[in-house]
Amino acid sequence: MTLTQPSTSAPERVATRRTVLMCRPDHFTVSYRINPWMHPEDPTDTSLAVRQWETLYAKYQELGFEVQLIDGIAGLPDMVYAANGGFVLDGIAFGAKFQHPERQPEGPAYMEWFADHGFAVAEPESTNEGEGDFLLVGDTIYAGTGFRSDAASHDELRRIYGREVVTLTLTDPSFYHLDTALAVLDPRGGSDSIAFLPRAFDAASLDILDERFPDAIHVDDADAAVLGLNSFSDGKNVIIASRAAAFERQLRERGFTPHGVDLSELLLGGGGVKCCTLELRR
Numbered sequence: 687m688t689l690t691q692p693s694t695s696a697p698e699r700v701a702t703r704r705t706v707l708m709c710r711p712d713h714f715t716v717s718y719r720i721n722p723w724m725h726p727e728d729p730t731d732t733s734l735a736v737r738q739w740e741t742l743y744a745k746y747q748e749l750g751f752e753v754q755l756i757d758g759i760a761g762l763p764d765m766v767y768a769a770n771g772g773f774v775l776d777g778i779a780f781g782a783k784f785q786h787p788e789r790q791p792e793g794p795a796y797m798e799w800f801a802d803h804g805f806a807v808a809e810p811e812s813t814n815e816g817e818g819d820f821l822l823v824g825d826t827i828y829a830g831t832g833f834r835s836d837a838a839s840h841d842e843l844r845r846i847y848g849r850e851v852v853t854l855t856l857t858d859p860s861f862y863h864l865d866t867a868l869a870v871l872d873p874r875g876g877s878d879s880i881a882f883l884p885r886a887f888d889a890a891s892l893d894i895l896d897e898r899f900p901d902a903i904h905v906d907d908a909d910a911a912v913l914g915l916n917s918f919s920d921g922k923n924v925i926i927a928s929r930a931a932a933f934e935r936q937l938r939e940r941g942f943t944p945h946g947v948d949l950s951e952l953l954l955g956g957g958g959v960k961c962c963t964l965e966l967r968r
C-alpha cells in the first residue's frame with residue numbers, strides 16, 4: 687500500500703516564545719486626528735478599550751508570551767499603540783521620533799523604559815515610528831515610508847543593526863504604517879511568511895514583495911478595513927481582529943492557528959492587535 691501526501695497539505699508551523707511590551711489604555715481616547723480612522727467628534731469608551739485590551743493581554747499570556755508593561759501617561763492617548771514606541775533587535779532599542787507633535791512626548795517615555803530595562807538605546811535622528819513601520823522577516827528589516835517614517839531613518843537602521851533594510855512605500859492614507867498593510871506570519875522568513883494588502887503599496891514595492899514572497903497571503907478589502915493585517919504571530923499562533931473572517935480562513939488553510947480578539951474601541955484610534963504590541967528581541 688502506498689501512502690500519498692495530499693498535495694494541498696499545509697506546512698507544519700512552529701511557535702517560538704515571544705517577549706512583548708504593551709501599554710494599558712488607561713488614558714485612551716480620540717482627541718485629535720492624525721489618521722483617517724480618527725474622529726475626535728465621536729465618543730470613545732475608555733473602560734471598554736481597557737477591557738478589550740485585557741483580552742489581548744490575556745491571550746498573550748495564555749500563549750506563554752512574556753509580556754512587559756509600560757505605564758501610560760495622561761495626555762498621551764495613543765501611547766497604547768506600543769509598536770510605535772521603538773524598534774528593538776539585538777538588545778538595541780532604536781528610539782522613535784514621532785511625526786505629529788501630539789505623539790512626540792511618547793518617544794522619550796519609551797526610550798526611558800528601554801534604558802531602565804537593560805536595553806542599549808540608539809537615539810533617533812530622523813522621523814520614525816518604530817515597529818509600526820519596521821518589521822523583521824528572517825534577517826531582513828522591511829521598512830515603511832510614505833506617511834510617517836522618513837526614508838532617512840532606514841539608513842539609521844542599516845547603521846545600527848548592520849542588516850539588510852528594504853524600503854517599502856505606502857500609498858493609501860488608511861494604511862499609513864507598514865504594520866497596517868503587512869503582517870509577518872513566520873518571523874523566520876520564507877516565500878509564504880507574510881500577508882499583505884497589495885493596493886497599499888507603490889508599484890516598485892509590490893515588485894519586491896511579489897519577488898520575495900511569491901506565496902504570501904493577499905487579504906481582501908473587507909479584512910483590511912478592520913485592520914485584519916495588524917496582527918501578531920509567534921510562527922504558529924496568529925492573533926488577529928476577530929472580524930477578519932476571510933483572513934482567518936486563509937490562515938487556517940496555511941496551517942496557522944488564528945486567534946480572534948475584538949479591539950473595536952482601539953480601532954477608533956486607527957490601531958489594532960499589532961499596534962498594541964512591541965516585540966522585544968534581546
Ligand code: ARG
Pocket residue numbers: 720721724764767769770789817818819863865866955956957958960961962
Ligand atoms: N492613532 C495612532 C496614530 O495615528 C495609531 C497608531 C497605530 N499604530 C500602529 N503601529 N499602526 O499614530
